[in-house]
Amino acid sequence: MTDSSRIYTAALIVIGDEILSGRTDDKNIAQVANWLGVQGIRLTEVRVVADDAAAIGAAVNALRTAHDYLFTTGGIGPTHDDITVDAIAAALGVGVVVHPEARAILEAHYETRGGLTEARLRMARVPAGATLIPNRYTGAPGIRHGNIFIMAGVPAITAGMLDALSGTLPGGSRMLSETIGCWVQESEVADLLGRTEKAHPGTQIGSYPFWRDGRTGANFVIRSVDAESLAACSRALVAGLEAMARSPIAGGI
């Protein structure tokens, strides 16, 4: 499924008042980002929006045409505050239908758990034209509509849905990275970083400072889709740090 001739990009919409109120720490941005990286797809934008149909719809329509893939997390449960399906259907200009396979999955799941009530049947509703993403934890499936992947917000369930999608989406070359740590103030090596990146086209160097135990350090993350460029850039940075009598630490600090 790898097409190294082009870059595949994705956006993520995290839907949920609980993130915007600060009640819940989001775990899905990092999880989706890491999973996409393995698929050879670059996460290039994330939006966190409220449980608000207009806000969800505006974000969906802004992002679905700008990227190869659009993922959403949150708002697909059985309660009144779960409005993602309706909001996305409205944004796409399609109706909402009960998906027969989703209904069958839920009927089986709830057979010994009190039956398929009206609230539970809400979780079989999809934008017309959608297919399903399996959910091995709690029955209620995720939803795919065109290039939009509508997933649960509970991170463990999101993880299961991502797992079900693994290897199924065309992607490009994976972004490779190496991390070099150093007990140095990043301002001391700013020139070296800029020069080294410039001397190695197709690479990027990110600089991430930290303060620990009264000491200052930084991790430098070198990224490239090309293994040779990555290695050359890393070697040059290590040599540059050593020339300044700084000890680079492979793998980071």
Place this chain on the structure above:
Amino acid sequence: MTDSSRIYTAALIVIGDEILSGRTDDKNIAQVANWLGVQGIRLTEVRVVADDAAAIGAAVNALRTAHDYLFTTGGIGPTHDDITVDAIAAALGVGVVVHPEARAILEAHYETRGGLTEARLRMARVPAGATLIPNRYTGAPGIRHGNIFIMAGVPAITAGMLDALSGTLPGGSRMLSETIGCWVQESEVADLLGRTEKAHPGTQIGSYPFWRDGRTGANFVIRSVDAESLAACSRALVAGLEAMARSPIAGGI
């Protein structure tokens, strides 16, 4: 600084390849969200964008006019990948200048730390017309330009900048909340939740399920700016859960 007659909103732009690559778990969304809540300001949208001037500029211009306040985190250090100031200045159509007070702060901070090099002086650059946000940890200040607050990305430093801004921004009524936990499948109480919210205008009930030790539970978060509405809605939900022979747990599970 409280004006309860209207709702104040804010947006946040998290700037950083390290978040989008999944390397770093964002901590600033929850931190900024909680801080804004205390100020009586509602965080209504977050965007995470790459270290890319066009992406930063587009997000800034989309959000700064749509909200009372716009906050950014990340990209204001001394290295080549710190492009936030330039990107925001370009988006605003203003130049970049060295802020004399920022320069003086950095000169003092680095006096015993190797002096104010060219790289360090980068951290005194601001969009023309800006004022400073103090940074008690590492000297390099944050930046305020109109309703835009440009802050560091390292969470501890962001925290210090937020602390410096505490109580200085006009806000509205604080959103109050109560959490009620229950060992129940949310699908069993979906009707109760929807009815209870509807019966108490000005309240919202969020339902957050979890699975723990083989059991299913949910926390219900009731929110309102009005303490009496909040209390009445909470009482009604507790009574409803008790009427279903479910034991509500005040404060959540």
